Amino acid sequence: MTQATDIQVAEAVLAEIKAAPAGTFTMPFRAERIYLATPDIAKLRGVLLSVIPAELESALDTRTSATEEISINIGIRAKLSNPLPTLPEHVEPTEDELSAYDAAQAAVSSEMDALRYFTQQVRLYFEHPDHRRLAAMRSAVLIGTIQNAPIYVQEHLPKFQQYTSILTLTYKLARTL
DSSP: OOOOHHHHHHHHHHHHHHTOOTTSSSSOEEEEEOSOOOSOOTTOOSEEEEEEEEEEEEEEOSSSEEEEEEEEEEEEEEEOSSOOOOOOSSSOOOHHHHHHHHHHHHHHHHHHHHHHHHHHHHHHHHHSGGGSEETTEEEEEEEEEEEEOSSSOTTHHHHHSEEEEEEEEEEEEEEEO
16 A cells, blocks of 8 residues: 555654664563554553654655655654642641651652653654654654654643653655656
8 A cells, every 4th residue: 555655654663662772761662553542541451652644744845856854753752650749729738647748748749750761862862863764664763853742741740640642753855756
């Protein structure tokens, strides 16, 4: 089956992630190429990387050539194993409740720190000179900066008890018309 160029680039990004040598990342993960990332991943165990074609710009260079810039989003999501802490409303918390809150907050912070570090590892993996050209699609070259926006989706923490971060990679390809 013939695939659109943006799908070919997304598949090559997915292959690049899956081909990373053991020990490259601090957390095990599952990776997939999808079109729509549903926000609630209640049944997920571990970290899920979702590769999604995001944007395509095409520019005519000459009468016979063009360049395409294709942006790929990598969604990094994980269900938090520690629930977000809460304090009782409308009453003064006891010392025990404050201690429990502080301990729960520290556990969530530790888990979020580990997920932020994992996200950084994925970004650095693609920034490395060996991975700026995709092995499965040598004509695609990483250009510009890798964006990490949002660093994490704050609304997903209380609503879904989940970490969600998005990396955006942009690749440039030349083609003959």
